[in-house]
Amino acid sequence: MLFRHFLVTLLWFAHFGSHTLAQHQHGGDTSRVAAPKIFLDKSPRIVDYQLRRLSNEQLLLVERNDQDPKYRPVFAAILSREGMSRGAREEALAGLVALNGTTEVEELSSILSDMTADQPATARMRQGLAAMLLEQPSATLASSPGPLQALAAAEAPTIAAVGYAALIVAGQDDKAWHLADMDNRWPALLQGIPLVPSPHIRSRLHARVWALSDAQRPLETQRAALQALATIPAQQEQTFLRAAERIRLDDLRTAAVQALLSVPRDARDSDTSQALIEWLVDYAERTPAAQRTDGAFLDAMQLVDQLLATAPAEIARLYRERLRQTVVHSVRIQTVAEEMRYDLPYFAVEAGRPVQIVLVNSDIMPHNLVVTMPGALQEVAELGLQAGPQGGVDGKQYVPASNKVLFASHMVASEAQESLNFTAPTETGEYPYVCTFPRHWMRMYGVMVVVDDLQAWLENPVEPRDPIGSNRHFVRSWTIDDFPQDLQLGLRGRTPHIGEKLFAEATCALCHRLGPHHADARRAENAGTSGDLTNTVGPDLTSVLARWKGDVRAVLQEVLDPSYRVDDKYAVHLILTVDGRTVSGLVVEETKMQVAILENPEAQQPTIIPRSQIEQMVKTSNSMMPKGLLDRFSQDEIFEILAFIHGQQREAAPRPED
16 A cells, blocks of 8 residues: 655654664564564663664563563563554553552653653654553552652643643542642643543533633633533533634634534534624635635534534525635545544535545545445445556546546545545435545445535435445444453353354454355455465454463454554554655565565455665554444444354364353
8 A cells, every 4th residue: 555645654654753663674584573682681771772772573572571670671661662552561561560569550650751742753652651541440540649740740741731630530630730720730731631531530620621711811721721621521501602702812713613513512502603603604704715724724614514504594594605605615534543434424515516525544544535426335446446556547546447436535644634626416416435445445434415405404414324235333432341351151142143144244254264254265265266365364263262262351352452462463564665655564574685565455465565665664553453343233242243253263262151
């Protein structure tokens, strides 16, 4: 898979840090990295030097023992290294706690305190470590007030915010407010509130945050207060009124719009909404055309669209006509990181009118957006597979030359965006949009509804039919904590044919082998081979329970959070070539002369890249498998899938009693 944005790719490399760069190998086949020999009896400086020279893959192969203090630097290096999986960090944290006789809170607070805010490569690592700290039980956090207060006193606001958030999760709101008042660190405290995982805890802070949004406060504090209010699901009527007051101030407008968008429509005061409509339309008319693709402007237009949908018809039509004369109807669609989906399942446009779709890619993988004729989503996606990365129309990868394709973007790089400008079809109907990268179409799609009268549709919107015929709706963003500690009871009495059907419906069978009727066999049928393909995209599940020693809960953890612990064989690699192209996928073979990388699940042969053409190669901590595959399934259905996997195991594993 190729990107076209060389600069964005370089920024991506900087974001993940130099430690994730796999050095060019010149010693023959490196598909199996040997465990490095580290001399841990040397001085701390020399030990640190040895560990820093290792790639992530090599570091994880270093011998470790949580009963011997000499291994302390190894555990510390894994915990603090960019690009490590959550599972690897948790194991390293447990090792440090055992060796040092400390707590998870003390260790995490210590490493966070040592980080600085001006290191962009540490941003994702900081977020991951902060999440680990804030997910600790409240009582555990409350038992270690010293480290949390020290963290809140950190010079870097982003680090201090984590400390304030931890104090709040620990139930020490008064202490957090006292420290912020004493040191005049209100913005840092307010930045910590969105980090608090529990909406219930955030809600109890509404009155305190509301007070900090007062107009007498410094602009920086007001801005942070508005951003915090946007994450508090309590007293939202007040949030709407306060944000509406601040939208006229240039320095606060972006935060105010975000806060207004966060308020449910039934909590929006009608008189205030009408005043906002008038102001926002005037704002659109006076905004220079060159600034109308900025994220802040698009958010403002999204807000006015929502407000017009609930305004009296005569007022809405008047202001919508003014907008027509000034701005193109813009729709911003974002990708959801690691979940292989767009954040907008459908939207409406008016027939024959200009439209701008802004695709913002927040995912690590590149994606595109292709608008098709009604009913043509799967056909276009399959034709896109045939077009491939080199044969797409107008140089657009995986975009076929077909009259079923109406409009299409390029592949958009991670952290980049592209605007797609066109005139909506004159014929009303439901026009699918889809990412045509191989197999993404099964999850990554939506519908553009073309209507004669946009205002009439907005007043009474009708959800379009699912373009691939799925009747499933979102159930829950499942985590391992949503399931009982002992899963055996839930596995009992299950029906194999139901589990098999659900296994296929969840698209598991497309990438994983489980007995003779899945993954390899299906791919072999398509390829006309015997089924013994070496480029299987996902691990063979036929012996997964044996690998996990019968631990069904560990298997479930891997399904719900695929990047929690990524086998090196299935980690996504990004290769930057000397001519600025980027190829991503699974590395299936490395030699001193070349790298073989499987770019997509449908590829029958890997792409071969000579070493001489490789500028850099990065192994990420992300799995190719997206999160959220089971978010449309009930807990009972997930147990059916697990029981089916259990029943297909090649090797004996403890089985649930009937």
